[in-house]
Amino acid sequence: MVMARHLKKLDARTEVILVNSTPAEDLSSSRITSVKASYAGLEGESHSGLVRSSCVRVRHQYPQGTEIRNTRQVSIVSAEELATIADTMGIAELKPEWLGANLLVSGIPNFSQIPPSTRMIFAGGASLVVDLENSPCKYPGEIIDRHHPGFGNLFAKAAVGRRGVTAWVEREGNINAGDSIQLYVPPQRIYAIPA
Secondary structure (H helix, E strand, O other): OOOOOOOEEEEEEEEEEEEOOOOOOOOOOEEEOEEEEEOOEEOOOOOOOOEEEOOHHHOOOOOOOOEEEOOOOEEEEEHHHHHHHHHHHOOOOOOHHHHOOOEEEEOOOOHHHOOOOOEEEEOOEOEEEEEEEOOOOOHHHHHHHHHOOOOHHHHHHHOOOOOOEEEEEEEOEEEEOOOEEEEEEOOOOOOOOOO
16 A cells, blocks of 8 residues: 655646636637636536536446536646647647636646645635546547547547546635646545455
């Protein structure tokens, strides 16, 4: 069993803030300079809300459409991982808005691997708690194809382990482009189900 003995803290930066207020059109998001984070999520974001309908990601726990707590209020990706995905796909750039992301951050190594319950404390006062790694899906590929025809189908495979994380708001406050972020990683241990 491996377990960190102390809370680990890293410093990082908020590069871009985005919201999608028109999910019926597609999953792409639009850039803004700041956003209010409330307990329901990010202001103007279609994924906000205290509850949501269960989806394919929790299909083993609930029938699809069951009302559950919304721990997927915010989608976060890293600049470093997007650059790696783009390079793997053979394209010049991969923009966070094409993935429907809400935040683009930098300065956190192996960002998609940060564990659940990691706290992201923003200089504007907001605090987000990481829920899970965000698995890649085919939908960003449709948007990527608009900008790089023929490359969208490469996204899901290239993004495995690099698609970012989802989070929920633990403390209300503002998030501003350029804000510093303090990342608090909780002690970790590997849980083995007893035989």
